Amino acid sequence: MLESTVAAIGPLDEAAMVAARDLQGRLTKPAGSLGALEPLSVRLAGLAGSCPPPLPEPAAVAIFAGDHGVHAQGVTPWPQEVTAQMIGNFLAGGAVVNAFARQAAASVTVVDVGVATPLPMDPAAVAGPAGPRLVAANVRPGTRDMTVGAALTRDEARAAVETGIRVAGGLIDGGAGILLTGDMGIGNTTPAAALIAVFAAVDPAAATGRGTGVDDETYRRKVDVVRGALDRHAPDPADPLGVLAAVGGLEHAALAGLILGAAARRVPVLLDGVIAVSAALAAAAFAPDAVGAMVAGHRSAEPGATAALRHLGLDPLIDLGLRLGEGTGALLALPVVTGAVRVLHEVATFDSAGVAEK
Numbered sequence: 001m002l003e004s005t006v007a008a009i010g011p012l013d014e015a016a017m018v019a020a021r022d023l024q025g026r027l028t029k030p031a032g033s034l035g036a037l038e039p040l041s042v043r044l045a046g047l048a049g050s051c052p053p054p055l056p057e058p059a060a061v062a063i064f065a066g067d068h069g070v071h072a073q074g075v076t077p078w079p080q081e082v083t084a085q086m087i088g089n090f091l092a093g094g095a096v097v098n099a100f101a102r103q104a105a106a107s108v109t110v111v112d113v114g115v116a117t118p119l120p121m122d123p124a125a126v127a128g129p130a131g132p133r134l135v136a137a138n139v140r141p142g143t144r145d146m147t148v149g150a151a152l153t154r155d156e157a158r159a160a161v162e163t164g165i166r167v168a169g170g171l172i173d174g175g176a177g178i179l180l181t182g183d184m185g186i187g188n189t190t191p192a193a194a195l196i197a198v199f200a201a202v203d204p205a206a207a208t209g210r211g212t213g214v215d216d217e218t219y220r221r222k223v224d225v226v227r228g229a230l231d232r233h234a235p236d237p238a239d240p241l242g243v244l245a246a247v248g249g250l251e252h253a254a255l256a257g258l259i260l261g262a263a264a265r266r267v268p269v270l271l272d273g274v275i276a277v278s279a280a281l282a283a284a285a286f287a288p289d290a291v292g293a294m295v296a297g298h299r300s301a302e303p304g305a306t307a308a309l310r311h312l313g314l315d316p317l318i319d320l321g322l323r324l325g326e327g328t329g330a331l332l333a334l335p336v337v338t339g340a341v342r343v344l345h346e347v348a349t350f351d352s353a354g355v356a357e358k
């Protein structure tokens with residue numbers, strides 16, 4: 001399934017992009033006046049293979065949740081149980097991602113791809129008909145500690161990637177016009193940093209940030225943990241499944257799968273923060289053309305996010321200093337993406353509006 005998904009990912013449609021560029025030039029505005037929205041609208045036309053491309057509606061956020069064996073190395077001050085507790089909060093509608101999803105009229109799907117502790121509440125008891133949904137797809141209760149051995153077996157990494165592909169397919173079959181990435185996993189900025197160091201070929205110190213806000217001593221330890229894991233495993237960036245298995249996380253692998261699944265169906269995927277962009281690097285290593293389906297929602301305050309975006313050649317739509325994850329930055333960027341496409345649908349041309357050209 002991973003192989004057939006990768007094989008289905010192709011380049012952007014040149015004819016649709018030529019048509020979109022031409023249309024942008026005829027709309028009642030000075031050429032280029034919509035800045036980054038113009039190339040974005042052209043790319044989305046190329047992805048859809050039509051001009052104008054469909055409006056990216058409805059939007060669906062998929063929050064992949066997992067725990068991390070590397071938590072034992074003291075890379076985050078937060079207890080591991082917070083991952084499961086936050087799933088309860090997502091299902092009850094009380095997290096920041098829920099507030100932003102309501103504002104953006106986006107659905108919320110929470111996927112337990114590898115949480116280590118029991119969920120605090122019965123999901124059936126909290127989920128209303130239109131409320132957040134839980135998908136139970138636990139590959140294993142958290143990764144192994146990457147400083148001791150591989151975080152996952154190749155089979156486990158593949159199972160998580162294929163979970164993400166299945167979730168993408170389910171959301172698109174359900175009508176979603178754009179997928180948004182979300183994550184929850186205490187400690188998950190550490191494997192994100194390791195993935196970025198490998199795929200973007202940057203030093204662990206440049207890929208590692210302060211996550212939830214760790215102090216100087218914890219930050220130094222975190223960089224040492226990432227460096228030690230890379231020295232130990234020497235992962236090969238040309239073998240993305242091997243990299244995800246050695247130093248990744250279950251939610252990172254599943255997010256890579258979500259991105260691949262969206263790209264194969266030619267549906268845009270709006271990336272959130274550092275966890276999402278680390279997974280996007282893995283997706284691009286599986287299928288370079290998958291980058292055509294990726295829209296960088298925002299620039300996370302984590303330095304690794306900027307290194308990853310540079311490697312992918314993506315410019316983020318907004319830059320607000322966010323460092324939360326969950327899908328929050330992607331949700332705030334969603335109206336920008338919709339606006340970019342709406343222009344191609346609704347704005348008059350100089351001809352049709354009878355406006356003189358220079």
Ligand SMILES: Cc1cc2ncn([C@H]3O[C@H](COP(=O)(O)O)[C@@H](O)[C@H]3O)c2cc1C
Pocket residue numbers: 075076077078082086183184185186187188189190210211212213324325326
């Ligand atoms: C209450 C709470 C809610 C969160 N929502 C997202 N994260 C974010 O912070 C975590 C990663 O940071 P680190 O690697 O430093 O542990 C992930 O769970 C990520 O989703 C949260 C973290 C906390 C504590």
Ligand SMILES: O=C(O)c1cccnc1
Pocket residue numbers: 189210211212272273274275276300301302305322323324325326
């Ligand atoms: O950029 C993110 O998504 C992020 C940053 C810090 C902690 N958790 C997530």
